[in-house]
Amino acid sequence: MKNTIHLSIYDTEQISNIAKALSSEQRLKILKLLDDNVLNISEIAARLKMPMSSAALHIKILEESGLVITQPLPGIRGSQKLSGIKVDHLSIDLKPSYHTDSPFQTAYFSMPIGNYFDFGIVPPCGIVSESRYLGAADDVSAFFLPEHSMAQLIWFTQGYLEYRFNNQLLKTAKTVEGIEFSFEACSEAQGYNNEWPSDITLWVGGREVGTITSEGDFGGVRGQQNPVWWSETLTQYGVLHRLFIDHGGCYIDGVKTSAETLDSLPVGGDDYLTLRIGIKKDAKYVGGLNLFGERFGNYSQHINMKINYTQ
Secondary structure, eight states: OOEEEEEETTOHHHHHHHHHHHTOHHHHHHHHHTSSOOBOHHHHHHHHTOOHHHHHHHHHHHHHHTSEEEEEEOOTTSOEEEEEEOEEEEEEESSOHHHHSSOOEEEEEEEOTTOOSEEEEEEEEEEEOSSSBSSOTTOGGGGGSGGGGGOSEEEEEEEEEEEEEEOHHHHHOSEEEEEEEEEEEEOOOSSOBSSOOEEEEEEETTEEEEEEEEOOBBOSSOOTTOOTTSOTTSOOBOEEEEEEEETTEEEETTEEEESOOTTTSOOSSSSEEEEEEEEOTTOSOOOOEEEEOTTSSSSSOSEEEEEEEEO
């Protein structure tokens, strides 16, 4: 079953990625080809009579837009990567109700990834700052070090990290029209493995709101923010994911993942709002998690929270 992506005009980065993906006649041909087929790169290249390198680049752009998904499939001669269409409907709301019915303001909050309030993890695991390892690799006790607030990259195999965001604005705002969390993450394998799926689950206010299936622990190309001492044989970058919550539901990367809403979640009751990121022990893909800070990966940010509200 394919998904529906619903965006507002204010989802500028995701709309830009989708517009880029759809701006190529060759990529449109690939989407038509994948309408009723699941194909590998060589099959796509052969059917459209294009070089395999070009087909791979087009698929990468379509993946980044969220329109196509590629997954490894075991075979007699090893695994192969098969691509298929991820969505069957795309809509863009040019006049979201919270922009037309009432004026609103936007507030931004940044939570350093090392400022977790609670955790429960299973090794292999580790923490590094911009300049060094914090404690020993695969030693859970490192997560109790006072320096953990300096973390710029955190990884573990199973478990969770929990963050508490100040809730004052959510308690005092006249209306809250939307909350968005964004963070960079990928799977966790030994060294790196671009084909290593992992189910990354999110909870808000203690309630599960959706799962992201990361395609791999990404390496081979150096992360744009990584310090020079970080080895190129290790994890390099992740994908920037967004969780958006409004009065209609919860959406991860534009796809609705939960019927929980701003009205059903405990958003304005406590002095804090919790965001938990983790890998469940009974997940289909227990492939670990890498969580990136502003000095690692491809995006110069920690965990960001954005609130659309009226006062």
